Amino acid sequence: MAFFSKLKDRLFKSSSKIEQGLDAIVEDGGVEEAVTATQPDPVIPQPDPEPQPVPELPDTPEMPEPQPVDPTPAPMPPEAPQPIDPAPPAEAGTGRGLLGRLFARPGGATVVRRTLDDDMLEQLEELLIAADMGVDTALRVTANMAEGRIGRKLSTQEIKALLAQEITRIMEPVARPMPLYPKRPQVVLVVGVNGSGKTTTIGKLASQFKAAGKKVVIAAGDTFRAAAVEQLQVWGDRAGVPVLTAPEGSDPASLAFDAMTRAQEDGADLLLIDTAGRLQNRADLMEELAKIVRVIRKKDDTAPHNTLLVLDATTGQNAISQVETFQKLADVSGLVMTKLDGTAKGGILVSLADRFGLPIHAIGVGEQIDDLAPFDPEDFAAALTGFERG
Numbered sequence: 001m002a003f004f005s006k007l008k009d010r011l012f013k014s015s016s017k018i019e020q021g022l023d024a025i026v027e028d029g030g031v032e033e034a035v036t037a038t039q040p041d042p043v044i045p046q047p048d049p050e051p052q053p054v055p056e057l058p059d060t061p062e063m064p065e066p067q068p069v070d071p072t073p074a075p076m077p078p079e080a081p082q083p084i085d086p087a088p089p090a091e092a093g094t095g096r097g098l099l100g101r102l103f104a105r106p107g108g109a110t111v112v113r114r115t116l117d118d119d120m121l122e123q124l125e126e127l128l129i130a131a132d133m134g135v136d137t138a139l140r141v142t143a144n145m146a147e148g149r150i151g152r153k154l155s156t157q158e159i160k161a162l163l164a165q166e167i168t169r170i171m172e173p174v175a176r177p178m179p180l181y182p183k184r185p186q187v188v189l190v191v192g193v194n195g196s197g198k199t200t201t202i203g204k205l206a207s208q209f210k211a212a213g214k215k216v217v218i219a220a221g222d223t224f225r226a227a228a229v230e231q232l233q234v235w236g237d238r239a240g241v242p243v244l245t246a247p248e249g250s251d252p253a254s255l256a257f258d259a260m261t262r263a264q265e266d267g268a269d270l271l272l273i274d275t276a277g278r279l280q281n282r283a284d285l286m287e288e289l290a291k292i293v294r295v296i297r298k299k300d301d302t303a304p305h306n307t308l309l310v311l312d313a314t315t316g317q318n319a320i321s322q323v324e325t326f327q328k329l330a331d332v333s334g335l336v337m338t339k340l341d342g343t344a345k346g347g348i349l350v351s352l353a354d355r356f357g358l359p360i361h362a363i364g365v366g367e368q369i370d371d372l373a374p375f376d377p378e379d380f381a382a383a384l385t386g387f388e389r390g
Ligand SMILES: Nc1nc2c(ncn2[C@@H]2O[C@H](COP(=O)(O)OP(=O)(O)OP(=O)(O)O)[C@@H](O)[C@H]2O)c(=O)[nH]1
Pocket: 192, 193, 194, 195, 196, 197, 198, 199, 200, 201, 222, 228, 231, 276, 277, 278, 337, 338, 339, 340, 341, 363, 364, 365, 366, 367, 371
């Protein structure tokens, strides 16, 4: 679980924010109690004559469907192994592991607990909204967490466990590695606003796919900025992958077409196409992206096979409008969230998952070539809430 501690360290700002807020909420009206090893579990509903919802059931009406519709082309089945998810999250999301481990622990001397009521719920909602979870998602998470528990006394650690469980449940359906297809070349179009981390992510992906034995070609589709092309060449060198370029100012759609030809001739497995960063409100740049897609389809009408939207986690709620805009224009098939290290806005991932259900293929947790990791919902939820797992 080495990556978990790395993620946890790097998500420190998010988790410390939620953690401090939780401490303050619980202490506001909480009561210090002695803890004994045999103390009855205050969180898991005790046998009760009233019908109580079972916390682990995934089919509460407010929850999104467990599996988002797979937006990837249907006729090509995924092929194993998939390099950016070497270890699928075992038993993630059942929640039993989290709670079981928590309550199996012998207690300390005392613990502060506060009775869960409407006031406390409101404070929890505000805390989650402040962590960039968005209003709707924050309300859903707190409502699910509170179901069957109003009137019960909860400690900070118990609330963290419950929040982590709810967040895991929302994130599980979207934690999916980028699908690989037998199609050659598999065309991966990488889009996003300026500075979101597209170039860096392409470098990291190229390195991982190459290490997994794939023949990779990169196309430097940001023909407007010579610096962007140079940066991509540096990443290509690091990853040991060729980078196809075109003269500054030339048509990126034409480069994409040439890159398709070259990748086909070379028998490449993957063609990763970088694109210029574009703001959602620049209609001309958005039209240019649509042109790239049209041109690629002249060579292969099933391409691009993946359209990855790279989002900078530090932009918080603005990521929502980025997804909406790019979805309309480029048929986004999956997300990569960058810069999760050192942001206090990690809650945006929960909001995105809850709202769009788009697969999160990977997360960026640093600027180095190996700082791209598969998205593990249980690790993420624990890191975000500051929940200490056993
Ligand atoms: N801390 C951190 N920095 C990152 C991460 N991913 C990218 N960056 C940094 O973000 C900055 C922008 O990254 P780029 O890859 O150049 O972004 P881009 O989307 O290609 O940018 P444009 O070419 O302007 O559209 C660089 O300084 C990267 O080092 C990440 O996961 N964590």
